[in-house]
Amino acid sequence: xxxxxxxxxxxxxxxxxxxxxxxxxxxxxxxxxxxxxxxxxxxxxxxxxxxxxxxxxxxxxxxxxxxxxxxxxxxxxxxxxxxxxxxxxxxxxxxxxxxxxxxxxxxxxxxxxxxxxxxxxxxxxxxxxxxxxxxxxxxxxxxxxxxxxxxxxxxxxxxxxxxxxxxxxxxxxxxxxxxxxxxxxxxxxxxxxxxxxxxxxxxxxxxxxxxxxxxxxxxxxxxxxxxxxxxxxxxxxxxxxxxxxxxxxxxxxxxxxxxxxxxxxxxxxxxxxxxxxxxxxxxxxxxxxxxxxxxxxxx
Numbered sequence: 001x002x003x004x005x006x007x008x009x010x011x012x013x014x015x016x017x018x019x020x021x022x023x024x025x026x027x028x029x030x031x032x033x034x035x036x037x038x039x040x041x042x043x044x045x046x047x048x049x050x051x052x053x054x055x056x057x058x059x060x061x062x063x064x065x066x067x068x069x070x071x072x073x074x075x076x077x078x079x080x081x082x083x084x085x086x087x088x089x090x091x092x093x094x095x096x097x098x099x100x101x102x103x104x105x106x107x108x109x110x111x112x113x114x115x116x117x118x119x120x121x122x123x124x125x126x127x128x129x130x131x132x133x134x135x136x137x138x139x140x141x142x143x144x145x146x147x148x149x150x151x152x153x154x155x156x157x158x159x160x161x162x163x164x165x166x167x168x169x170x171x172x173x174x175x176x177x178x179x180x181x182x183x184x185x186x187x188x189x190x191x192x193x194x195x196x197x198x199x200x201x202x203x204x205x206x207x208x209x210x211x212x213x214x215x216x217x218x219x220x221x222x223x224x225x226x227x228x229x230x231x232x233x234x235x236x237x238x239x240x241x242x243x244x245x246x247x248x249x250x251x252x253x254x255x256x257x258x259x260x261x262x263x264x265x266x267x268x269x270x271x272x273x274x275x276x277x278x279x280x281x282x283x284x285x286x287x288x289x290x291x292x293x294x295x296x297x298x299x
Contacts, residue, residue, distance in 0.1 A: 041066045041099045041100070042060055042066065042067045042068070042101075042104075043076070043104045045108065046105075046107040046110060047107070050110075051278075052107075052279040055286065055290075065294065070094065070111075075095060076092065076093070077092065077093035078091075078125075079091045079092075092128065101134070102134050103297035104132060104134070104135070105136075105137045106145075107138065107276065125145070135298075138275060146275060147253075149254055154250055154253065160246055161246070162269045164214055164271055166210055166212045168208060168209070168210055182272060183212075184209065212271055212272070219260060220232070220260075220261060220263075221258060221260055222243070222259045223237070223259075224254050224255065225256055225293050225296075226294075226295055227251060227292065227296055228288075228289075229251070230282060230285065230288070235285075237288060247259065247261070247268075255293075255296060257274060258277045
């Protein structure tokens with residue numbers, strides 16, 4: 001079994017074979033029997049080096065909310081029971097005392113670097129989190145274990161969010177738009193840079209890139225946290241009510257994400273979306289962001 005078969009936690013386009021295996025169970029389950037976890041633990045799935053997850057967990061603990069960031073699969077209990085009528089009961093627990101889990105923040109599985117073990121864990125967690133009755137940020141779906149926030153899907157006439165000019169090109173044919181261009185690789189969705197002029201080095205001739213034009217003077221970064229929005233261009237995170245209202249349709253799909261938007265009087269354009277905000281991006285109003293996430297998950 002080679003490495004590309006196994007979807008990495010942060011890979012935007014995980015392997016479709018494993019996706020199908022995990023989703024096959026979840027898609028057949030019509031209903032979920034709620035577990036009584038109103039006093040349970042907030043579970044955070046994240047890598048050992050994920051400082052953003054660690055600080056969020058510490059913030060929850062300071063507010064008296066039990067929180068767990070497991071470091072091995074043995075720390076978590078998982079039980080799913082599928083009935084003949086298509087309903088399923090799903091229960092997650094943590095620790096030797098099997099404390100019930102009440103909500104989950106999913107930022108990727110940290111448990112194993114062994115391909116076979118990782119594949120089995122990924123399939124199990126994929127089905128469990130898809131069917132978990134409590135709140136889940138970054139709930140697995142048909143598109144992947146972690147969200148793949150494609151701007152082509154998020155923008156729509158119904159939402160009032162438009163797409164900026166985008167050109168698909170190889171590295172040798174990149175058309176650079178004034179005043180600036182945002183580049184991402186189509187193979188994995190990874191950010192390849194933002195340039196007013198692209199240097200010759202650093203681009204793979206075998207890659208295909210999406211080049212998105214944007215105007216830095218009219219562009220801002222917006223953090224989605226639960227049901228709240230924060231403008232990262234302001235030190236206190238305050239956002240214009242009109243901008244928050246226009247972005248509301250996106251929040252229903254991405255509960256903890258970073259959006260790059262360009263706006264003028266006539267249009268709102270979505271340039272980029274990422275499901276992995278980092279704490280340094282909102283450190284000046286960190287407590288407000290954590291409170292918004294907790295209100296969505298457990299409060």
